[in-house]
Amino acid sequence: SSRGSILSLSPPLPPSVELSAIMTDTRLTLDVYLGGAAALPLVWGYDPDHLRGIKYLRLSSEDEPGLDAALDVLPHMTGLHSLAIRHRFYDSRGDPLPGLLTSLPDSTSNLSHLKHVDLSFNQLTFMPSCLLQLPALSMLLLCHNHISALPPDLGQLSSLNYLSLMGNKLVSLPPSVGQLKALQRLDVSNNVLQQLPDEIGFLGELVKLELSRNKLKWLPESMGSLVSLRELVIYSNEFRVIPKCLNELPLLTMDVRDNPLGKPPTPPPLPPHPKLPKLHLRFNKHFFVSSAGCHVFLPGGAELMFPPGCLMTTTKLMWGEKRPNRKWVWLEEHDILLSRPLELRPHGVTFLKPVEVCVPYHRTKRGEVVLRTFDGQTWSTLPTELRRGSEEHCCYPGGRPARLACSSVSHFSWFMAVSRPVRDTWSVTPAGALLVSSSNPGIKLHFPPDSTAQTRTITLQVLQVSEFEVQALCGDLQARVSPLLCLSQTPTSQFLQPVKVQIPLPPGITHEADVSQLHVLHGDPAAQTWTDITSQVSLYVTHLYAIFYITHFSYWLWYTTQRCVSGVVRKVYQRLKQFKVQFLVLQRKSDPAQVLLQCLPANKMEGRVQSLSEQYDGPHPSDLCDLLEGEQFFAGFEKGLDIVTRPDCVEGRLCFVFYSSLKNVKEVYICSAQGQKGPVRGQVSFYRGEIPSNLPEEVAKKRKGLDTQWLATLPLRLPLNLGDPESGYLTEANLLSISLQIGRDWRVIGINLGMSYEVLDRIDNLGALVLDMLFHWARGQRNAGPGSVSRLVAAMTESGRRDLAEEIEDIVSLGRRKYTESLKRVGLEA
16 A cells, blocks of 8 residues: 555454454554554454544554554544554663654644644654644644754644653744643753743743753743743753742742752863872872872772872871671662772871762662762761773773762771662752652652641652563563652651652553552551552552652552552562672683682673683583672582682682672682592582571572572582692693793603603604693692602703703792782781
């Protein structure tokens, strides 16, 4: 078919699309299936008479051929009252995917009964002209498209009472907007508007005007004529003053957050300070700062900026990084640790000027990054600025500077970088206010006048909840879930008037949903209980939002399901605080006796394995395991394996504490257990350790004892390792290095090592004679007792290769020195 004509063939519908599931007497829903729009011409061919009587039509816009075919049919559905064409599916983060709609056919203007049109989340670059010819159109939604200008004859929409253009690219509004005499709500937020036309003051019926997140610097005085205006949302603009005429509107409430109100124009930048002396530190524990100040670079990426005059005299200062544990780390619910705790000493030293402390942190896609400090008794959150480190102090591969969380401090203590859900904080006065979440503009709180007798501080955090986990936990594939709101206030008394809460509808839920299936749940964070309060909050639904009224705060979660069970919600909430991790056991290619044990969040495992593949060999990652932030677990070597050179290992077990964004890494050296004979193939098992309090039910029920709940067991190949602690060790890599220098002397050295002529003759002459000879002898030394390395040194000397004998002695001496230093480092040298 070509646009404007219909070919009716009455073909059968696809098996996956049953007519009774998508069409009722007056409604046709084709946005619940991928490619559902392609079914419209099929339905038309099946029953065109019924289709002409359809009043409500929903189409998906993710399939271009199917959408084009559906648009051919659309102008013939002359009974339509409501039309929605948008992509109703979402990406992995829960954001709506963009549709492919770019225009409407001109013949759409024949739909004279059309009142409601929703073309949001598409690829429109202009308002389709056919919309201007719809005399009954009262509600038009063109959100999140690419529209940069509106038609000059916009005023033709004389019946329009709601227009939403949020999330486009509008620079200005046409003067004809003042001709929309019936308009009650106008939303042009999240654009790039720089000014408003004076004609906007002609909108006498306008009740709500949303202008947030634009580039506006002033409002026209004509807005003083908007006597019906109740809500004016202008946060996140560039207003330095609000027109007095708006203060004279008696019913108007304004949200003016994030504007430079009362501030003078930005002064020109000050001349740069003289450059500070730079001090690059190694892994020592102290440095000196004079009254001239300095810029200190610490190993690992941290930076300290001491301005001139912050100290009267030259002072010795110290620093150190600690492994994270409960003594040094305090995390709130849903917090993620992004750095090691950095200790700056002496604690409490006071500076005459603020000192900037910058802590490197790992990148996170969740929430906001803040710097926390510990004063010896309590942790507190500092005002934090995020920036890149200095180019000359690059810590990432490829020369990229570290990401830094920076704050100005007046004294030294402990510091760490933490990710938390974005926290919005407002002050609400008795005059009321409209509060909008910065992380999700669809979440709004409306405080009516006289809802409080004193100024209150309101805090809001938003957590996204995976609908797939909800469906799995409650066993209901129809379950849908909204974001979780974490609300708190000071003081904590109830409000004098109900507070209006607006939350976006869960994915796939529309205003046509069965309201009896929608539930609002209130959570008590202390008791970890959830209560269904739907009947108490006057819940109702609009095209995009669920709205209810409350008088007190806590956690709120609402979703639709056939089985609403508070226990399921509790499990969902607990799941938000768990992390899926995997384990790695890898062996270094250049030194197979060196083993890397590593635990990482599941989403970082693939990249980490790829980056290590050139240096390490080993098995694949383990299965997924759910761990809580700060949970202890252990790695235990079994089946004849010992860890012989790790003084922080107790009875063959290494201890980890899991923090989701840190790399929990241990490198160990292994050998066969004492008394073990013959070749050994072992394994390493990961066990749960001490469990945090308030353990989720789904974790607790799997646990039978302290060490009985193993998380994963991975195989481990025992490498060739020659020697013992007394005389020293030589690894395969050491033997390979030595073999490359022996050359023609290999037979003489073999005889001096005690190997028979018969054995030497059996060694294949395939270009690796020396290595074969050394490895054959080394494998025979497994059960020969101590002194193997000493015998190899003696054989080299007797064969006239004193140079190799000295090299072996140097290797062993270096290994013994490193072992002694590791003992001192952990305080076990005694």
